[in-house]
Amino acid sequence: MAKLKLNPKRTAMLIQDLQNDVMIEKGAFADSGAPQHAKEQNVVANVKRLATAFRKAGSPVIHVWYIVEKGAPGLKQNAPLFEGVKGANALVRGTWGAKPAAGLEPKRGDFVVEKMRMSGWQDTKLETLLRGLGVDTVVVTGAWTNMSIEHTARTGADKGYFVIVPEDCCSTMNADWHRASINYAMQNVAAVTKSGEVIAALG
Numbered sequence: 421m422a423k424l425k426l427n428p429k430r431t432a433m434l435i436q437d438l439q440n441d442v443m444i445e446k447g448a449f450a451d452s453g454a455p456q457h458a459k460e461q462n463v464v465a466n467v468k469r470l471a472t473a474f475r476k477a478g479s480p481v482i483h484v485w486y487i488v489e490k491g492a493p494g495l496k497q498n499a500p501l502f503e504g505v506k507g508a509n510a511l512v513r514g515t516w517g518a519k520p521a522a523g524l525e526p527k528r529g530d531f532v533v534e535k536m537r538m539s540g541w542q543d544t545k546l547e548t549l550l551r552g553l554g555v556d557t558v559v560v561t562g563a564w565t566n567m568s569i570e571h572t573a574r575t576g577a578d579k580g581y582f583v584i585v586p587e588d589c590c591s592t593m594n595a596d597w598h599r600a601s602i603n604y605a606m607q608n609v610a611a612v613t614k615s616g617e618v619i620a621a622l623g
Contacts, residue, residue, distance in 0.1 A: 436562030
């Protein structure tokens with residue numbers, strides 16, 4: 421892969437689904453293995469460091485959160501993932517589980533996008549926001565690598581955005597699922613790299 425170069429004015433960072441229920445011990449999905457893999461990936465610290473670099477460069481940082489109301493009304497139960505959100509009473513607005521992991525709270529000037537599907541684009545204001553910001557390149561970070569991150573990367577590519585995935589800023593339920601996504605599924609839709617490369621590319 422050619423050396424990465426980014427225009428800070430045209431590049432945004434997405435921090436997706438790094439919420440307590442998704443990847444923290446005592447969260448709704450703790451039994452999935454997600455907390456352990458998040459630790460193995462050092463994902464919170466890596467994402468925090470990358471977000472700091474984006475803010476310093478004057479590039480947008482956008483938090484994409486999965487949020488439902490109590491009882492998950494309107495969350496169609498058409499896939500196991502959505503059944504899991506409702507069944508576990510997860511990601512309910514105002515609860516600890518729906519909040520971002522400690523250290524990843526939005527800072528002044530950041531943006532927040534809410535969603536109820538896997539992809540950060542599905543029925544959200546994300547694309548409207550990126551157009552308004554003049555962004556054509558998105559750096560996608562968060563959880564889970566082989567679900568929300570992969571969906572968001574694929575759709576972003578289809579929509580004409582340049583997509584970058586720093587794999588050390590992503591985690592899922594175990595290393596095998598992570599590698600399958602990073603090493604195979606994501607290769608044709610995104611530039612897969614590391615957070616250090618992205619920071620260097622911002623200049």
